[in-house]
Every structure is written in C-alpha cells, then in structure tokens.
Amino acid sequence: MKRRVSPAESVAAHAVMVIAVAFALYPVLWVVALAFSGARPPAPHVLPLPTSPTLRPLLDVGGASRDGTWLFGRQLMNSIVVALATAGVGVGIAIPAAYALARFTVLGKEGGVRALLATQMFPTVASAVPLYLLLDALGLLNSRTGLVVCYASTSVPFAIFQLRAAFEAIPADLEEAAMVDGATRFEAFLRVVLPAARPAIAVTALFAFMSAYNEFILAATLLGREEMFTLPVVLQRFVGEYDAQWEHFAAGALVVSIPVMALFYVAQRHLVAGLTSGGVKG
C-alpha cells in the first residue's frame, strides 16, 4: 500500500528541514566567514560573509614554522596520529572483551558492567592529577604514547558498551552454524561475527578518534614540546585574554575540522546502523 502525501505536507516537511539545517549550519558558516576575514574587529553581520575577504589568516596559521620544520604540519600529524592510535587501541582492547561479555557466561559480569558504567559518571577533574602521576611512573610524560594511554582510559569503557550491544544484536545461530561446519570459536568470531559488526566497529572507532582529536586540557598539561603539541593546544593560544585573534582561531578551527568532517561523511551511512544495533546500551 502506498501512502498519499499531500503537497502541503511535503512543503511543511521541507520547511522544517530548511529551518533545522539553517540552525545547524549558521555557526559553522560564521566560523568559515571569520577565517577568511581581513577586518579586525569583525563587524556584526546577519549573513556569515567575510568582511574584506583574504587568505591571510589561513596562510598565517598554516604556514607556522620553526627552525626550518613545518610546525603546523607536524602538529596536524600529531593530532591525527594520536587520534588514530587511540581509536585503534581502544577498539582493539574492547572487541574481545565486548564479545566475551555478549556471548559467554562470565562470573562477575553484572558487577563489571556496572563498574564500567560508573566510571562514566566520575568527573575527570579528580582523576587528572593521579593520571599524571601514573604516566610519570610509566615514564610516558611528554610523549604522544602517554597521551594515547590517557585517551584510551576513556575510549575503552565506552567502546566496550557500544560493541557489547552490537555483538548481542548479532544472532548466535550464525556462529553456531560456522562451528558445526568445523570452525573453532575463535575462527567463527573472526570470520562471522566481526564482519557482521563492521558498522558498529567503524562508528565506535570514529567516536574514539573524535574524542581524542578534540581534547585539549590533558594535551596542554601533558605535552612539553611545541613539536609534540596537538592542534587544539595551538588553537587555544590564539584566543588569549587580551588579544583574541579570532580570525586565526577560526582559520585553525577550519583546518582542524576538515579531517573529522570528512570521516563523518564517510561513516555517516553506518552511523544509523552502528548506533542502533542496540545503541549505547548501558
């Protein structure tokens, strides 16, 4: 049966969408406009159009170099490498654990999952200092590895939640059939479960990537050399108390946002499926 859709209803639906899209895009366009603005101070405008358009801010920010090395490039690489490593480590640790929680009888499962959810409720303000001492004990201060370790501490619990729900949503019959055909449990996991959970894994990895890519408080505290900095730390320096270089901040923000937006664009088709194969089930 095909439902009738009246033209009026169609127009209303598109009107809602257009308003929502305008609300969603306005601040982003504002940042984009600022990034190409040559005028200081920025004048108040309704339409996000650059005043006296120029590429200066982008060139200033992107061209930062020191002693012959291209500093901005290094810092962009740092951000990407740290975020990729966080996503890899987080998902890598979480996959087997989430699988076990979804399929096996595990003594202490209830308690463990509860404890895991509880970690999400504790504000990081209190654990930042102990984490710092821990990294020092491991000799990982001032290093990208240390940063990855820190970020993994939040991405692993989150990834376990997500993936456990995803694995639970995959019918157990699939693996059982594979095992009847002579595969070991591990092979069944590798060949049957993992491919079926690919959207969820991709989305989980994307979240881990994003959270690491965007973090700046820990990064500013832990990293001690300019060529180690991640981009958020660099951007933070543009909006100081006395001299807010908004156009430089906006230009940096633009460059920072492009990789995540691209990843989101690629992953967005999986987003719906990946999130709701059980959702972020606690």
Next chain:
Amino acid sequence: MKRSPRFVAAIVALVAAMLCATSAIAAPMRLWHAYRGEEQRALETLVKQYAPGEVELLALPYDAFGSKLAAAIPLGDGPDLFIDAHERLGDYRARRLVAPVGDALDEAAPFSAPALQAVQLDGQAFAVPLSQKCVALYVNTDLVRDDPRELEDLVALRATLPKDVFPLAYEAQGAYAHAAILAAFGGQLLDASDQLAFVGPAAERSVELVRGLLDQRVVPEDADGSLVTNLFRSGKAAFAISGPWLAADLGSAKELHYRVALLPRIRATGQLMRPLLTVESVMMSPKGAARAEVRALARKLASAEAASLRARVARTLPARGDVELPSGDRFLGTFAAQAALAIPMPSSRAMRATWEPVNRALRKVLRRDATAEVALAEAKRRFDDVRRPLPPPASPAPLAVLIGLGALVGAFQLVRSARDADYGAALRRSLPAYRYVLHAVIAIGVLVMLPLTIGAGTSLFAGGAGDTRYVGIANFVSILTARGGSLLSSGSFYLVLAVTCVWTVVNLFFHVTIGVALALVLSRPIMRLRAMYRVLLIIPWAVPSYVTALAWKGMFHRQFGAVTGVILGLNDLLGTHLEPIAWFSSFTTAFTANVATNVWLGFPFMMVVTLGALTGVPEEVLEAAEVDGATRWQRLRLVTLPMIRPTLMPSITLGAIWTFNMFNVVFLVSGGDPDGTTDILVSEAYRWAFTREAQYGYAAAYSVLIFLLLSGATRLSEWRRSAREARERAPVDAAAGAATAGVP
C-alpha cells in the same frame, strides 16, 4: 620463571648504565614562557646569543602555564627556568616550585626599587626582574587634544563626542584596572596581613564613582580586554586605560594616531590614580637553581644589554635604570614614569584568591544587582571562604577500621563461595571467557580504576604540597553545610545542584524533542533530498566541541556577535529600536546562551539514534493502525513512540550523564557568568581545583558527590523501569498462565 642472580645483575647494570648516560651528557637547560609575537622573538634571539644550542624553549598557552608548572616541577620534569609575573611567587614558593636565585641576581645592577621589592619574599630574592608592566592612559589624538587633569573631566566629553564613541574604554569590571582608582581613594585590594581590604568607605566610593561613569555612558559596559582593544583601534574610544600589550595589538592600524599619558587624578580625593605593577621575572625551579649555567643564563637575560634589546624589539619596559631607551621613544618614557608611580602587586598567596570575589562584586554593583555595601561584604565572605583555615587533622583510625572490616567481609565471602560447589562450577564455565576479558580488565584497572580510586581518596585530604593532611570527611561536611553559610546562598552546593538539575532537564528535553521530531520528518516514506538533509544536520556533531563553544561565545558577543547582527538587522528591517543584549550579564540570558549552544551540539546524536530506532518499527503495524482509523497523532503517540522508547532509553540515560557533567560548554561559553550563577557542579569542582588555591581535596569531594548523585539517580531509574516492565508484563503472564493451565 625463576629469577637467576645473573638476571638481576643484568638489570642493575642496565639501570646503572642509563643513569650514567643521562648524567654524563650535559642536559639542556629548559626554559618555559607564555610570550607571543615580538616578545617571543626577542627571547628567542637572546637565548640563541647567550647559550646557543643549550636551551630548550617552550611557549605554552597562558591558561595552562601555572598548572603545568605545578604538575611538572615536583616530578623533576619541569623547566630549569621560567618567565612569569612576580605576583605568583608566593604561591609558587608555598608549592616549592621556585628556589632563591642566589648569584643570578646581579646585586650591583641598578634594578628599580619597586621591581626589587616585588621579587623579594621574606628578605630573599626568588626571581630576577626582567621587565615591568602596568597600565597607562592611551589618547586617540584624532579625537581629543588634551590629556584630562582629572578622571571626572571625561564626563564633559560625552556631550562633544559622537554618540557611538566612548570617552573612555577600560575593563571597568576587572579588579586589576579598578585597583588604580581604588588607590586614589586610599584603598587597596589586600592588606599587609593577607586579608581582603576591598571593604569600607574607600572601596565603596571607588565603585560608586565607576558606576556613575557607566550610567553616564562615559565608559562601556561589559568591556573585556579584547573589546577595549577593538574600540580603541576602531576610533570608538577617545581614551583607553590599558597596558603595553594594547600597543602591540594596535601595531598594524595605520589610520590611528595615538600617544600615551599618565593616569589622571581623581577629583573626589585629589589623588593620582596608581596602577598595579607587575614585574615579569625569571624564576628558577629548585633543580634549575642548583645549576651554575642556569643561574648564569638568568643573570644574562636580566642584563642591561638584554633589556635594551627587548625594549627595541618588543618595546617592553626594562626593570633597571641603566638601560638606554630607544631615543625619542615617548611611549616607553611615559610607561617608565607611570611604573615609578605604580604599586607592586602583592605577591603573597592570598592575592590569587582576591581576583574572583572582587571581580564578581564589581560586576554586581556595576550592573546594579546590588549596592556597593552588600556586594563588597559578599566579596569579603567569598574571600574568607576560599582562605578558610584547613580543617584539623583527623585520626585515620575510623578509616583503618572500616577498611579492615571491609577486607574481613570480603575474605569471608571468598571463603564461603570457594566452598560452594555451584560457584566453582560457574567459575570453571567462565574460564574461557576470562581469556578474552583479561587484557581489558588489566587496562581498565590500571588506567581507569586506579586513578579514580586515588582521586576519590584525595577527597579525604586537605592542604597543598608540604602541608597535606588527612581530614576524614571534613571536606564533605563543609560542602554539605555550605561552609557554615546559608544553605541557599550563592555558590552553595545545593544552589549549584539545583542549577545543574535544571540544566540537565532543559537540555535533555530539547535534545530529545528536536532529535525525535527531525528524525520523524526525515523518515517519512517519501522524502526528497533525505540523504543531503541528514548529512547537513549531523554537522554540529562533527565539529570539535571546543570550536563550537568558542564560536557560540563569539556569536553572543554584545558588540560584534552575530546575534547582535541579527538584532541590528531586524531594527533596519522593521524600524524597531531593539537594544543588543548583554548575554552574560543576567542569569536567564547567560543560561539561555549555554543551553542554545549545548542543544546545538547534542540534537544530532538523538536524531541519529531515533532514526535507527525508527527502522525497527514495522510498517505493517502502522498500516494496521491506520486501517483501524487511528489518526496521525494517535499513531505517533500510541504506536511509534512506545515502540522506539526501549531503544532510546539507554541513549537518554547516557545523554543525561554527559549533560550533567558537560564542562566544556559551561566553562567556555558563559564561564559561570554572571557571578558564578550558571556554574554547574563540574565547573564548580574545576574552580576549586585550579583557580582557588589548588584545593584538590575539596574538588575531589565535589567529584565524589557528583558520582554518588549520578549513580543513585541511574539506580533509581533502572529500578523504576524494571518495576514498570514487571507491571506491564504481569497481565500477559497471567493470561499465558491461564491459557496453559487448561493444558495438562
């Protein structure tokens, strides 16, 4: 593995080799600073000249500077020397981040008297002065010709200047700039015994004078540093009170003609305004101060030659008298004269606790939210609150007994379950699973549980480095009793909790309604451009949240924000005369700004989750309902919503937890303004940890309370959900039972 003696010996040798290797190579000197622009360039030049190849320079964001020093130096990981303002010395010494400078301070050099005085603590020099900074009067010579003799003369300018030009721009709501006026009334911020002195008639009169200037539109409201810069640069202010940093910012503006002059007198008292003096100095960590080459570098950085280069390149004012200023530089000459009149900022630890209460009191009076007397009394109370004496040390005996009892019960349980045959069987059954979980358990145990437990444990301690003591539950008692004040006084735990709850509920309401509504529209059976709309609507989620937060803060900016642009556009279009709104000066508007930002950030997540949940609603059910004559609204309310609820609930729970602890938005958008009223529990905890004398124990106690509240709330909602599910299932089970009962 059996540990052979040879293995142990090898380890020892390896460690010894590493130790030797590190001490044999001369470690580079590490120098940290927060300079930018010309000052940074000048420092780099000097370092290259004095110690080529031996110095590792690090430029840090100013906001992170103090906390990074505090974290790094005690671990031996920090800089050997660093450049900072002298007023932090008291705090740094108490935390053992600095050491006396010894021979780094050239005793024969003619350092200026205020500068020398500023770097002394108890008769010992703890820093080497480099340069001095204070505010002076900037004059736009295109707009006005003469310097004012008295500050009150500026009122007359109101009538002669164009309407959109302010006679004077300065940060009227900041304690730093206000101190100059306060001094002319004979007042000060902090007295010699480290008590807040911003009370009494002198302070009240100084605040009332400023309020008068604001009322007559002589001075702009809500001026922060960047607004002062912008107004003066664009010729919208005839005078500005600011420091040398303003000139650095004006550098590129060619159409602007200006000079600097001394701050005027105050007519009411006939006294000169005297600004606070900041002495930028080289400080040395205890490790650095022990190294001769580090002290030598500090000495060179403070030399007349270096000061002269800094004056030339970065136009900073030397802290010594024997530096020849670039010839004819009236700018530096005026600042030198002003510095000679300035009052060195107290460097005691208590000074850091004055800013927040005094700033808030100023803002309150200038917005006419309170009389000067009331606001100043409140500032005093706030100050005393932060500086309250440490609670007395408590006996750790009750804790030890508690831990002992816990261990005993645990051991007892363990023994009992070990004897239990079922338990053994269950354990054997789950053995294969542990292989999959083990590494995750270890990782989470070390990286998450351990820091959390230690963090939670900190809540039982008070005091800073060197004076840490176990105080039992004193921190909790103090928080829960609002530190002896009224339970609903501003900044009390209960008031902040109420704000946090309203914040969470309002945000969640908008997230869910907007998210669900958009998802319903998007999932209509025939929807053109669906994919495009979905991609565009997800964008807020993809942009880094600190970028978003700062962008929204910019949009709400009263002078150049986009929201103001919209209001002005409306005025043009409709001929109305709406005033631009000062978003962060009242609770309602500031809270609204925060909510708008966070709703923008959060609705795509709910939308995507709902889209997924909607795919689980079978089309047949909806069609059946339609056939049965259900209206569209009934179909939504009775079929669709109940069917997607189970999928949405977990996301809503998680969303509630995230919103409850949403630090970024509150901290970056409103920053707690006005007067800390929009702070939520997490940002309050952050303030205790990082801006109020590093009371980590107190902040940890806040964190533990947040944790208890959240876990209590989720437990409650889980319990209610399972009760409801049981209730809904009961009739079905009964019916099923009745049906099967008939079958033998």
